[in-house]
Amino acid sequence: MTKTKSSKFKENAMRAVFLGAACVSIIAVLLICIFLFANGLPTMAEIGVFKFLFGTEWAPENGKYGILPMIIGSIYVTAGAIIIGVPTGVLCAVFMAKFCPKGLYRFLKPTIDLLAGIPSIVYGFVALSVVVPIIRNFGGTGQNIITASLLLGIMILPTITSVTESSLRAVPDSYYEGALALGATHERSVFRAVLPAAKSGTLAGVILGVGRAIGETMAVSMIAGNQTVIPSSLTDGVRTLTTHIVIELGYSEGLHREALIATSVVLFVFILIINGCFSALKRREKQ
Amino acid sequence: MNAINKISFKQKMKNYRKHPFSFALMLLVCLAALITAAALVTIIVYVLVRGIPHLSLSLFAWEYNSENVSMMPAIVNTVTMTVLSLLFAVPIGIFSAIYLVEYAKKGNKLVSAVRLTTETLSGIPSIVYGLFGYLMFNKALGWGYSMLGGALTLAIMILPLIMRTTEEALLAVPDSYREGSFGLGAGRLRTVFRIVLPSAIPGILSGVILAIGRIVGETAALIYTSGSVTGIPKNVMGSGRTLAIHMYALFSEGLHMDEAYATGVVLLVLVLLINWLSSLIAKKLEKK
Structure with missing residues (x-):
């Protein structure tokens, strides 16, 4: 009786492990999005989205980031x-x-x-x-x-x-x-x-x-x-x-x-x- | 049977004379294949010719210094990096493939989310x-340039590859295996580990080997995560350059182009070997 119980526990535990592993790729994509956007978007706003995307001059020493x-x-x-x-x-x-x-x-x-x-x-x-x-x-x-x-x-x-x-x-x-x-x-x-x-x-x-x-x-x-x-x-x-x-x-x-x-x-x-x-x-x- | 349809070369040419456009197309198609093959041959022959004369024993000395830009530390680092990345990516990749194939029910929302994200990742x-590794491991977690940070970055990068090949290998295992195992009273877990996984191992292995190839050749993902320190780091939190980064560093310093090509030879031979191994395993699979 205890044996089936423990094997059932093992069964469920491993199922959770597999499920967790499957979620890793979702987490990875989320993390990549969060890190890039959280760091990048405020900067874009600071420089000015238009100035950043359509600026033709890149001269960081003069504060130009196009x-x-x-x-x-x-x-x-x-x-x-x-x-x-x-x-x-x-x-x-x-x-x-x-x-x-x-x-x-x-x-x-x-x-x-x-x-x-x-x-x-x-x-x-x-x-x-x-x-x-x-x-x-x-x-x-x-x-x-x-x-x-x-x-x-x-x-x-x-x-x-x-x-x-x-x-x-x-x-x-x-x-x-x-x-x-x-x-x-x-x-x-x-x-x-x-x-x-x-x-x-x-x-x-x-x-x-x-x-x-x-x-x-x-x-x-x-x-x-x-x-x-x-x-x-x-x-x-x-x-x-x-x-x-x-x-x-x-x-x-x-x-x-x-x-x-x-x-x-x-x-x-x-x-x-x-x-x-x-x-x-x-x-x-x-x- | 075959002989009836056989057209001699002469007949073929005669046919083409009637259809010059078809002839031109045929030539174009052959030309494209020739270009592809020529590109590979050029790359391999060029690197070998430029690099082999500069391969010397001193390039494999244990110590790197500015006089002797030895690639031995880089080789050791490459091996470390490969092992570390696989340590993370292989179990996670295999487990998630097991979930997708063996556990998830059809039409599961999570499964489609996983598929979408792995496609995005690849x-x-x-x-x-x-850049993500740099922001997360070097900056946010404060590790600085570290082998571990580089390995984790690469682990995420190769995860979709390992997942996909494992999934394919698991799907190729006939359902009768599973039914037989269930019929004998084995649970799902036992079936997966004792029956399904062992028969899927060759397929998984060829995927892992392809992943090794990607790790060995990677530069852009490592240059700002594991960095380009020339020695062998004492532990995984230290910085060290892999072979590909070593080659890039030699190029950007511009002083040791010959040694860079010698490194290229080693890198190329490694990649050739890896590809050959992978196709060997794949061929064994087909025969079965």
């Missing part, structure tokens, strides 16, 4: 990454799912996984010594929007490729076979019948990639030039929101430091919006 | 984690 150049920098660089990474990633996924011979696939799949696993610091080093000298030929120092876009385009490739590939594989074979039977070539069947059917999965991969591009820090800080000025041409250096934080946090004090934390709030809101798009898309796909 | 960039 982060518009960084916001625009992030947008430019991310757009560049999309232009380079999305077509390459999607086409590569098409190759993996519909063109790749089995023998080659055994090598290509680990390649994609490995590309995702390489630390961003290594990407930064290689970009610095391989890409920057090439881009320098187009004028400037070589540390500019083009370099950053190229690097980020490559870095988001594995994300886009693997998500798109699995959504391509989820399309029923009958779509492809039907198109083929109607006389379409292999390529036409894949691009006109299979790819459109995998549209939402592909879009989800692209959104994930965008999230990665906006959030990438170390590699970008090594090769983007990091000027706090709104770039006027593709060969101008840029500073993104992420690099802005990592570069200045180390030596900042007082309001300067607070302003950097407020910058991370802006970044965080960007990410929340992207995440929201992603989960909305996923939910629609399920229905 | 999308947050590492610099935001770093």
